[in-house]
Amino acid sequence: MKHLLLAMTAVTFSGAVLADSPENIVSKANQEWNQALNQGQLNELVALYDNDATVSPANGKLLEGHEAIRNLFSGFIDNGVHNHQIETVDIIAADKQITQVGYWQAEGVDADQQPVSFGGVLVTVLEQNEAGEWQLQSHVWNAAP
Numbered sequence: 001m002k003h004l005l006l007a008m009t010a011v012t013f014s015g016a017v018l019a020d021s022p023e024n025i026v027s028k029a030n031q032e033w034n035q036a037l038n039q040g041q042l043n044e045l046v047a048l049y050d051n052d053a054t055v056s057p058a059n060g061k062l063l064e065g066h067e068a069i070r071n072l073f074s075g076f077i078d079n080g081v082h083n084h085q086i087e088t089v090d091i092i093a094a095d096k097q098i099t100q101v102g103y104w105q106a107e108g109v110d111a112d113q114q115p116v117s118f119g120g121v122l123v124t125v126l127e128q129n130e131a132g133e134w135q136l137q138s139h140v141w142n143a144a145p
Contacts (some may be wrong), residue, residue, distance in 0.1 A: 038082050046066050
């Protein structure tokens with residue numbers, strides 16, 4: 001019985017550690033982001049960003065705050081961007097900040113309403129707020145030609 005209790009305690013402790021690993025935090029954040037965009041859930045997507053988050057959407061501009069982020073992604077959703085996916089290449093974690101480098105890809109339609117696939121490289125910065133929640137603080141991407 002003593003060995004069973006020790007084994008259960010070890011499993012519980014290791015599970016708690018794994019649940020908070022940078023890899024798991026990034027994986028969960030990516031899953032939530034992809035789901036919100038792919039299902040057209042604009043409010044949920046915007047809520048993943050800190051109030052003063054910045055986004056640079058591959059056009060040389062820097063957008064800041066929920067209103068600008070909402071306007072950007074509203075256009076993506078209205079124009080049929082879907083099947084968004086993220087492949088993480090590297091994770092750099094320090095204290096309450098996690099940086100992800102990876103590839104993104106999505107599908108949509110061109111001006112002639114023909115299906116197209118597109119993608120590129122992304123960098124995201126997640127920060128843990130005072131409530132212990134992880135939110136996007138910065139999101140930068142480019143698009144492959």
